[in-house]
Amino acid sequence: MMRVNVEEKLFQNRYKVDAGRPHIQIRDPDVCRSQCQAQQCTTCCPAGCYTAEGNGAVTLITDGCLECGTCRVICTEFRNVDWEYPRGGFGILFKFG
Numbered sequence: 001m002m003r004v005n006v007e008e009k010l011f012q013n014r015y016k017v018d019a020g021r022p023h024i025q026i027r028d029p030d031v032c033r034s035q036c037q038a039q040q041c042t043t044c045c046p047a048g049c050y051t052a053e054g055n056g057a058v059t060l061i062t063d064g065c066l067e068c069g070t071c072r073v074i075c076t077e078f079r080n081v082d083w084e085y086p087r088g089g090f091g092i093l094f095k096f097g
């Protein structure tokens with residue numbers, strides 16, 4: 001049986017950063033810190049863009065985002081994610097192989 005290494009596959013993608021203009025933002029970091037118990041974005045993002053800092057805070061760095069939309073859908077209780085596609089020319093460039 002052939003095994004697929006996800007990290008190797010992700011490494012084949014390329015990402016063009018739109019410096020200073022993240023296409024996804026956390027609306028209110030205090031909601032993540034003080035109200036969201038599960039912080040599910042930190043475990044569900046396949047690109048690891050969300051990080052639980054250990055002090056309750058959650059940080060988001062969109063570099064490498066796969067534009068899958070999971071974080072927008074999964075933040076159901078607080079709807080605390082502002083989500084847009086990157087501007088044209090920026091963001092993920094998928095490579096398969």
Ligand code: SF4
Nearest residue numbers: 032036039041075080
């Ligand atoms: S799931 Fe939503 S509210 Fe919870 S930590 Fe993530 S962005 Fe914040």
Ligand code: SF4
Nearest residue numbers: 045065066068069071
């Ligand atoms: S859209 Fe997908 S890859 Fe991008 S930050 Fe959200 S969950 Fe992660």
